[in-house]
Amino acid sequence: MMLSPSDRIHAPVVLLVNPAAGRGRAGRVAQAASEALRAADLAVDVHETRERGDEARIAAEASATGARALAVVGGDGAISHAVRGLLDGEAGGGARVPMAIFAAGTGNDFAKSLVVPVHHVARMARHIAAGNTHVVDVGFVDDVPFVNAAGFGFDVEVLEHMRTPGVLRGTAAYVSTALGALFGYRGFRANMANDSAIMSRKLMTVFANGRCFGGAFRIAPDARLDDGALDCVTIRDISPWARVPLFARAMRGTHLTSPHVSFHRDHHFHLRFDTPPMFETDGELQQAATCDVSVSVRAGALTVIA
Ligand SMILES: Nc1ncnc2c1ncn2[C@@H]1O[C@H](COP(=O)(O)OP(=O)(O)OP(=O)(O)O)[C@@H](O)[C@H]1O
Known part of the structure; x- marks a missing residue:
């Protein structure tokens, strides 16, 4: 079922966790992020990946169900797979879901070009609750985003x-x-x-x-x-x-x-x-x-x- 934009205010934030990111750091960040999102009065659905690339499936589902946001707990690899899923979900008729990052990888290079506090879970949760968004470009090598x-x-x-x-x-x-x-x-x-x-x-x-x-x-x-x-x-x-x-x-x-x-x-x-x-x-x-x-x-x- 697709939700209208006003319904999506009440839709949960999908917290996509790559437990393999940052050599184990992701578990701790995910726990803190989930508490911070709930403290910011947001409903949270936590989804852990089971293997490399599983991020795309979770992200595509978040698009199909009209999540309020997709918050990735991971590094650049998890973010990249998640973006692929968001684009696929949108192409399949799903909603455009904004992506947020709780940095938990080793390089976290993409996050360095954003001006949001990706290393500070409480502040990041408040940004998600405020819902301020920005559109950015996506590159492709052939069809790989x-x-x-x-x-x-x-x-x-x-x-x-x-x-x-x-x-x-x-x-x-x-x-x-x-x-x-x-x-x-x-x-x-x-x-x-x-x-x-x-x-x-x-x-x-x-x-x-x-x-x-x-x-x-x-x-x-x-x-x-x-x-x-x-x-x-x-x-x-x-x-x-x-x-x-x-x-x-x-x-x-x-x-x-x-x-x-x-x-x-x-x-x-x-x-x-x-x-x-x-x-x-x-x-x-x-x-x-x-x-x-x-x-x-x-x-x-x-x-x-x-
Ligand atoms: N459950 C899982 N088990 C094993 N690998 C996974 C799992 N979920 C995702 N992965 C893969 O782990 C790899 C590394 O993830 P990620 O990039 O998030 O962390 P990182 O390598 O520590 O950080 P960075 O890329 O920022 O240096 C990616 O290929 C990702 O798809």
């Missing part, structure tokens, strides 16, 4: 290393894995229509909707979530010793003026690879189906609690 960033090349290499059993997760682990991989990574080739470095070897190409990625890098310091465009940052392949200072600059967000970095802001990109590439969306590894990959943005496709 992302809210923060998508990348090809070196960041995929790092995530593949981190998937090895026994390798720690978290920002410090990401940075140390990245430093280790910096010396061995051999770059990739891709032809991008709007890139001056056509077919030259690249270390990585990132399409950023938000400003930060990898937990520690200000990869696109001027990116905006609501400008209808993506910031494309490409780092060309350079000698391993030149990579380290450039990555240090990327942590500070001062790398865009380097001659090894190219930058484009646009709403559509087309890339051609030698073989179907792996890529990452919001820190989640994906496999492209073909050598031709399209990256685009849908302006204002997501409503967030602001």
Whole structure:
């Protein structure tokens, strides 16, 4: 049954909890968030994911039933899967449900581009109760949505290393894995229509909707979530010793003026690879189906609690 907007004021907030986020932190945040939402006079329905990607099912149901808001307790991966579910739910005739975040991941990079207190449960609960919203853009690699960033090349290499059993997760682990991989990574080739470095070897190409990625890098310091465009940052392949200072600059967000970095802001990109590439969306590894990959943005496709 679909609820009218006035009924939705009384509809529950769906609290979507990824128990695997933040290496166990999510359980504590979820408990505090649920108490804070009830203290703010909101009805709460708690749904825990059972496995990776389960976020999409819960989010699509929240859209179908017209939840007041979908509050995600998790990190960038959980948020990304939840956004996919919200978009699917809306496309299937469900309501547009605003998304809120109680940050419980390790990187929490998307939240860094929002101005809401995602680390403060009581204040966040009051924001949800107040119902102030803002629309932001959603990026797509082919048909895979992302809210923060998508990348090809070196960041995929790092995530593949981190998937090895026994390798720690978290920002410090990401940075140390990245430093280790910096010396061995051999770059990739891709032809991008709007890139001056056509077919030259690249270390990585990132399409950023938000400003930060990898937990520690200000990869696109001027990116905006609501400008209808993506910031494309490409780092060309350079000698391993030149990579380290450039990555240090990327942590500070001062790398865009380097001659090894190219930058484009646009709403559509087309890339051609030698073989179907792996890529990452919001820190989640994906496999492209073909050598031709399209990256685009849908302006204002997501409503967030602001
Ligand atoms: N019940 C579950 N069991 C195992 N993995 C899950 C479960 N629910 C979700 N996941 C997956 O866990 C992965 C990591 O989640 P998430 O991104 O929320 O946390 P994080 O990695 O700690 O934070 P960040 O991405 O911000 O660094 C995602 O791929 C998510 O889909």
